[in-house]
Amino acid sequence: MRLSFDRSVEGFRQTFLAWLADNRPSPEEMAADPALSSGHAPPWARRWTRTMFDAGWLVPGWPPERGGRNASPLEQLVYLEEMARADVPRSTNPQGLGIIAPSILDYGSEEQIGSYAMPILRGERTGCLGMSEPGAGSDLAALSTRAVLDGDQFVINGQKVWTSGANHADFCFLFCRTDPSAAKHKGISVVLVDIDTPGVSVRPLPELVAPEYPELNEVFFTDVVVPAANLVGTLNDGWAMANGSLAHERGMVWVSSVMALDASMRHMLDAAPGWLSKLRSGERAVAAAMVADLYVDTQAVRCLGYRGFGKLMRGGSAPEQALMKLFSSETRQRLGLVAAEVEGAASVTVSPQGARGPFLAVDEASTWMEQYFRSFGLTISAGSSEIQRNIIAEKVLGLPRS
Numbered sequence: 001m002r003l004s005f006d007r008s009v010e011g012f013r014q015t016f017l018a019w020l021a022d023n024r025p026s027p028e029e030m031a032a033d034p035a036l037s038s039g040h041a042p043p044w045a046r047r048w049t050r051t052m053f054d055a056g057w058l059v060p061g062w063p064p065e066r067g068g069r070n071a072s073p074l075e076q077l078v079y080l081e082e083m084a085r086a087d088v089p090r091s092t093n094p095q096g097l098g099i100i101a102p103s104i105l106d107y108g109s110e111e112q113i114g115s116y117a118m119p120i121l122r123g124e125r126t127g128c129l130g131m132s133e134p135g136a137g138s139d140l141a142a143l144s145t146r147a148v149l150d151g152d153q154f155v156i157n158g159q160k161v162w163t164s165g166a167n168h169a170d171f172c173f174l175f176c177r178t179d180p181s182a183a184k185h186k187g188i189s190v191v192l193v194d195i196d197t198p199g200v201s202v203r204p205l206p207e208l209v210a211p212e213y214p215e216l217n218e219v220f221f222t223d224v225v226v227p228a229a230n231l232v233g234t235l236n237d238g239w240a241m242a243n244g245s246l247a248h249e250r251g252m253v254w255v256s257s258v259m260a261l262d263a264s265m266r267h268m269l270d271a272a273p274g275w276l277s278k279l280r281s282g283e284r285a286v287a288a289a290m291v292a293d294l295y296v297d298t299q300a301v302r303c304l305g306y307r308g309f310g311k312l313m314r315g316g317s318a319p320e321q322a323l324m325k326l327f328s329s330e331t332r333q334r335l336g337l338v339a340a341e342v343e344g345a346a347s348v349t350v351s352p353q354g355a356r357g358p359f360l361a362v363d364e365a366s367t368w369m370e371q372y373f374r375s376f377g378l379t380i381s382a383g384s385s386e387i388q389r390n391i392i393a394e395k396v397l398g399l400p401r402s
């Protein structure tokens with residue numbers, strides 16, 4: 001059995017790697033003005049997204065006019081593998097690139113595509129995703145932020161929470177209730193709201209990791225008036241779009257979490273000989289066994305990923321998505337913990353701009369301890385571990401609904 005890609009796919013990989021080497025921002029440029037949190041886009045990051053878009057490398061599977069080059073699914077897979085290894089983000093607005101822009105391209109008007117989706121792809125504007133609320137997270141259909149259609153405008157009142165990057169965003173892709181008399185999953189719509197509209201207020205949430213660079217926010221809407229033309233898709237049919245957006249999100253999480261885990265493992269293996277040589281022999285044996293265990297798990301996730309990918313390519317559904325989300329986020333969490341434990345006291349330095357421990361984590365801008373703290377979010381966002389276990393129980397194992 002030969003487990004490798006064919007020559008044309010490997011040729012695609014080499015073409016991309018050559019382009020990347022010639023065009024990527026330098027580590028010095030990135031370090032001088034780092035992208036500190038989701039949605040924060042320093043000038044180099046905006047330029048870089050635009051450079052990728054212009055060259056057809058931003059979303060290679062899409063047509064050229066939308067930032068792509070009609071790449072085949074396998075070509076997209078090797079592209080994502082190399083991006084995960086490259087230590088440079090495609091965009092510092094992952095929700096915009098991975099969820100909001102594709103959703104607007106699927107459901108939005110030409111005007112919305114021109115004013116909201118394409119500017120995200122060209123690195124000109126950033127969007128945040130307003131789904132979760134204090135009373136609606138896993139059960140998104142319970143959302144209560146209200147948009148009342150009044151002539152040719154909506155009047156919006158309510159609150160969102162955990163909104164990544166809202167403190168840097170130009171607009172919000174806002175899920176709101178437009179028909180409270182309808183059943184829970186009906187009567188939901190999506191409206192585009194510019195963040196500088198009067199009545200919108202963004203409050204960053206205090207964070208344990210790098211508190212000076214908050215990422216998550218509460219967003220309050222008080223009598224916010226937006227044109228009715230900002231409705232995305234059909235009135236009261238936002239649930240279809242919630243499924244669409246979440247499908248984009250799951251697709252993004254599924255592939256990129258596997259690739260990110262793989263890249264983290266490589267960084268750990270690169271650093272491991274250095275760490276291990278500093279330990280006493282008894283400790284070294286225990287630490288080496290933990291690293292080996294993690295390596296086996298990351299390879300298992302990777303194989304599972306290829307299997308799920310193969311199924312999707314043949315047009316089947318892939319319950320592996322839930323397995324991947326669960327296994328990759330929890331393995332990443334263990335990886336951060338093992339690294340932080342082995343690194344010891346040096347790993348508690350958490351400021352991205354301050355002094356830090358000697359063994360840098362995957363993105364070169366954070367410590368392993370920071371990665372470990374952040375990994376808890378990975379087990380919650382895009383569907384918590386408990387929700388993934390429910391899906392596996394019902395859809396993979398065929399157990400009755402709880």
Ligand SMILES: Cc1cc2nc3c(=O)[nH]c(=O)nc-3n(C[C@H](O)[C@H](O)[C@H](O)COP(=O)(O)OP(=O)(O)OC[C@H]3O[C@@H](n4cnc5c(N)ncnc54)[C@H](O)[C@@H]3O)c2cc1C
Pocket residue numbers: 095128129130131132133134136137138139161162163164165216376377378380381382383384385386387390
């Ligand atoms: C890093 C990060 C970034 C995020 N970014 C965004 C964003 O940009 N936009 C946005 O809208 N939201 C965002 N979120 C919010 C995220 O979508 C929610 O946190 C998630 O959906 C869970 O909702 P919740 O926090 O309300 O928890 P809840 O749904 O209240 O769940 C609380 C606990 O109960 C468990 N639970 C819930 N239902 C069940 C069930 N049926 N069976 C078993 N256990 C259950 C959950 O697993 C969890 O442990 C982000 C979250 C994180 C951590």
